[in-house]
Amino acid sequence: NAGVTQTPKFQVLKTGQSMTLQCAQDMNHEYMSWYRQDPGMGLRLIHYSVGAGITDQGEVPNGYNVSRSTTEDFPLRLLSAAPSQTSVYFCASSPRQGLGMNTEAFFGQGTRLTVV
Amino acid sequence: QQQVKQSPQSLIVQKGGISIINCAYENTAFDYFPWYQQFPGKGPALLIAIRPDVSEKKEGRFTISFNKSAKQFSLHIMDSQPGDSATYFCAADSSASKIIFGSGTRLSIRP
Numbered sequence: 001n002a003g004v005t006q007t008p009k010f011q012v013l014k015t016g017q018s019m020t021l022q023c024a025q026d027m028n029h030e031y032m033s034w035y036r037q038d039p040g041m042g043l044r045l046i047h048y049s050v051g052a053g054i055t056d057q058g059e060v061p062n063g064y065n066v067s068r069s070t071t072e073d074f075p076l077r078l079l080s081a082a083p084s085q086t087s088v089y090f091c092a093s094s095p096r097q098g099l100g101m102n103t104e105a106f107f108g109q110g111t112r113l114t115v116v
Numbered sequence: 117q118q119q120v121k122q123s124p125q126s127l128i129v130q131k132g133g134i135s136i137i138n139c140a141y142e143n144t145a146f147d148y149f150p151w152y153q154q155f156p157g158k159g160p161a162l163l164i165a166i167r168p169d170v171s172e173k174k175e176g177r178f179t180i181s182f183n184k185s186a187k188q189f190s191l192h193i194m195d196s197q198p199g200d201s202a203t204y205f206c207a208a209d210s211s212a213s214k215i216i217f218g219s220g221t222r223l224s225i226r227p
Contacts, residue, residue: 004159033214035217040125040219040220041219042122042205042217042218042219042220043160043205043217043220044217045214045215045216048214058214090159090160092159104150104162104165105150105152105160105162105215107159107160107161108159109157109158109159110157110158110159
C-alpha cells in the first residue's frame with residue numbers, strides 16, 4: 001500500500017516556465033488537497049477536490065490550476081512559475097471531508113520546488 | 117485571515133521535560149482538532165485528535181487539553197524524548213468547511 005505518492009521530489013524551474021506536480025493515492029479516498037509549506041506560514045491550502053470532476057479553490061489558489069479526472073490522481077499545474085512559488089508542496093488525501101466525518105489526512109512526502 | 121493561531125514558533129525542551137504547544141481558534145463551527153507531527157523531509161502525519169465534547173484526550177505521552185469556552189487547545193508531551201524533535205501543527209476542521217492549519221512549532225529536545 002503506497003499511500004500518497006508525489007513526484008518529483010525536487011524541481012528547479014526558471015521564471016515563466018510551467019510544470020505539473022503529480023499526486024496519486026491508492027486508498028480510494030474521495031477528498032484530495034494541495035498545500036504549500038513556507039517557513040512561519042504553516043500549511044496553506046491551494047486547491048482541493050471532494051471527488052472526481054469536482055475541484056475548488058483554497059486559501060492561496062492564484063497561479064495554480066488543478067483537475068480531478070480520476071479518484072486516484074490530483075495533479076497541480078503551475079502556469080507560469082514565479083520566485084514567490086518557491087516552496088515545499090504537499091498533496092494530501094482523506095476518506096471524506098464534511099458531513100461530520102472529519103478524518104485523518106494522509107500526506108505525501110512533498111515536492112521541494114525552487115523557482116529562479 | 118488566520119483562523120488558527122499557534123505558539124510558540126519554536127521550543128527547546130530538555131530530555132524528560134514537558135513540551136507544551138498552544139493553539140487558539142476563532143470559528144466556533146470547528147468540531148475536530150487534530151495535531152500533526154512532521155519530521156524533516158517527510159510529510160505531516162496525524163499524531164492525536166480531539167472533538168469538543170471532551171476536555172482532554174491522552175494517548176501515551178501525548179495529551180490534548182481543550183477549552184471550548186476560551187476557544188483554545190494545547191498539546192502536552194510528557195517525558196519528552198529526542199525522537200520527539202519535529203515540527204508540530206495544530207489544526208481545526210468542521211463538517212462545513214476545510215481544515216485549517218496553524219503556523220507550526222519546531223520542537224527540539226536536548227539530550
